[in-house]
Amino acid sequence: MTPEEFRQAGYAVVDWIADYWSTLGQRPVTSQDPPGAVAAALPAGPPAHGEPVEAVLADLDTLVTPRLTHWQHPGFFGYFPANTSGPSVLGDLVSAGLGVQGMLWATGPACTELETVLLDWLADLLGLPARMRSSATGGGVIQDSASSATLVATLVAVHRASGGRWREAGVDRRYRAYTSTQGHSSIEKAARIGGLGAEGVRLVDVDPDTQAMSPAALRTAVEADLAAGVVPAIVVATVGTTSTTAVDPLPEIGAICAEYGIFLHVDAAYAGAAAVCPELRAGHAGLEYADSYCFDPHKWLLTGFDCDAFWVADRGELIEALTVLPEYLRNAATESGAVIDYRDWQVPLGRRFRALKLWFVLRWYGVEGLRAHIRSGVALAAGFADRVRADDRFELVAPHPYALVCFRLRGDDATNEALLERVNASGRVLLTHTRVRGRHTLRLAVGSPQTTQAHVDEAWELLSHAADELTAGR
Template identity: 85%
Template sequence: MDPEEFRRAGYAVVDWIADYWTTLGERPVTSQDPPGTVAAALPTAPPTYGEPVDAVLADLDSLIAPRLTHWQHPGWFGYFPANTSGPSVLGDLVSSGLGVQGMLWATGPACTELETVMLDWLAGLLDLPEKFRSTGRGGGVIQDSASSATLVATLVALHRAGGGRWRQAGVDRRYRAYTSTQGHSSIDKAARIAGLGSDGVRPVEVDPATQAMRPEALRAAIEADRAAGVVPAIVVATIGTTSTTAIDPLPEIGAICAEYGVWLHVDAAYAGAAAVCPELRWTHAGLAHADSYCFDPHKWLLTGFDCDAFWVADSGELIEALTVLPEYLRNAATESGAVIDYRDWQVPLGRRFRALKLWFVLRWYGVEGLRAHIRSGVALADRFADRVAADARFELVAPHPFSLVCFRLRAGDEASAELLARVNATGRVHLTHTRVEGRYTLRLAIGSPQTRQEHTDEAWDLLASAATEILAC
């Protein structure tokens, strides 16, 4: 494909994406076809001779798009949002076109330096503590997801807890990670990968009213482990838990971590984006205690997957824990100590030019544009929650400080599960569920840039109508 062929094909692909976005609201949110439908329709082998892009786009229309789960749909209310946007797509396109491998500063100086500045921009946008800026001992890096950020934080915490010797032969010590019972599954996975064993994570009780970690339960767990000869290594606190967006009390948790010398990682994967709005920064109270922090611009900040922003207060500890320098990677810039090599800040060696899409998004929307997006989601969630609260058949299950509303039918688990199934079967909206204090709970998460009041109102109308049918049976 020469540059002129690429130009023509590129225009066609951009047109296809624009048409897809334009027609999203007319499509069912999820595919109704059974498993195996796409695989059965595909040829058993690649074509012998090349095909034009028009043929590929035709198959996108007929074969792929109708059998997608449409995460950008205005009626998508499942899990958490996984936003993208025009500027993000364009930034990714440029990244793909450049084909930069940014493992070292020397392999992509602009790739590295733009990322450093973008993470400082984000830190300022969220008003994070100064210790996370690159102008001091700390700094930020883009990981693929909050799961990887948690794994990196766990590895660095273990390095610190073991005095740099935690995995050396002849060192036989047990280490523990702590998170609330509402902490993300990636915390358990990180502990497994780090070799902590099946009991590497101790779940900490939460307050039933708020679903947030109980500091006194954390203290008790740490003291019990210390008495048993287990080394407390890391506490993962959450701002915006997956089930209900509970906010762990960082001031109290941070004080406990400081007292016992335990690494504190704060996972704000979904909810961290809210701090672009000054009125929502109260959710970050106590963050000054943290050793590391992350949030996902690819959830609620209009930046396509994958893009997790991860900061550490002391980059030296991170590099010491993760660096491996074979001869073939040695170069003058690295040896000078004057540059950042982001390969030392993550598990993989290679890395894409992810900072480009973040740069495009931040410049296109600006601070006020991003704030408007967050505030719109919060306002829509407030309106939806008010409608739930006004209907005696329903109950709100947890506070909703962001744009997630958790609710259920008072009639119980079976009725609530039936409600979810009926509403999702319409194809107009898609919600997911969780369990809170053992009870089946529906989750409506707002975040798509295409979602407006008419879409959340439609979701409520569908829910209310289905509830009438279910309760009449």
């Protein structure tokens, strides 16, 4: 493909994406076809000769998009949002075109330095502790996801707890990670990968009303492990759990971690974006205790997947835990100690120029544009919660500090399962479910930049009509 051919094909692809976005609201949110439909429609092998981009785009229209779950759809309320936006797509396009490999400062100086500055910008925007800035003892880095951030934090924590000797021959110690029963599954996966073993994670009980971690239960668990000769290595506290957006009490949890010398990682994958709004930073109280913190701009901050922002309070122990320097990567800049080599801040060696899409987003929307986006989602969710609260047929099941509302139809689980199935079968919206205090609970998460009051109203009308049908015989 010559530069001129790329130019023409690029125009066609951008037009196709713009048309897709402009028609999203007219499409079903989810595929109406059974499993295997895409595979059955594809040819047995690749073409023998190249095809024009128009042929590929035509197949996108007929084969691919009708069989997607459309995460950017204004009626997509199912999971936490996975937003993208025009600026993010353009930034990713530039990154792909440059093809930079940013594993070392020397392999991409601008790639490294732009990322460092952007993470400092974000730290200021979120009101993070001063020590997490690159100008202090810490700094930030872009991981692919919060799962990777938790893994890195776990590796650093165990390295610290063992004095760097936890994988040496002859050292036989057991280490423990702690999170609440509402913590994300990636915490258990991180413990498995990190070598903590099948019993490496202790799930801590939560307050039944708030679904937030109980500090008293955490203390009991830590003291029991210490008595059994197990070393408490890391506590993962959550600001905005996946199930209900519960907020763990960081001041109390942080004080326990400080008392026992335990590494504290704070996972704010979804809710961290809300902190761009000063009035939505309550969940950050106590963050001064944190050794690391992460949130996903790719969830609610208009930046396409994958982009997790991860900060540490002490970059020295992070680098010590993860650095491996073979001869072929040695260079003068690294040896000088004056630069950041982000290969030492993550599990893989290679890394894309992810900072570009974040830079494009920050430049296009500005601080006030991002705040307006977050506030819109919170307001729409609050309005929906008001309608649930005012209808005697329904009940709210958990607090809704951000833009997720957990609710259910008063009645048994089977009725709520049927309600969810009927609403989603409309093709107009997608909701998901969880279990809160053992009961089947519906989740409505607002986040798409295309979602308006009309789309939330439509979701309520579908729910209300289905509830009428299901309760008619009572």
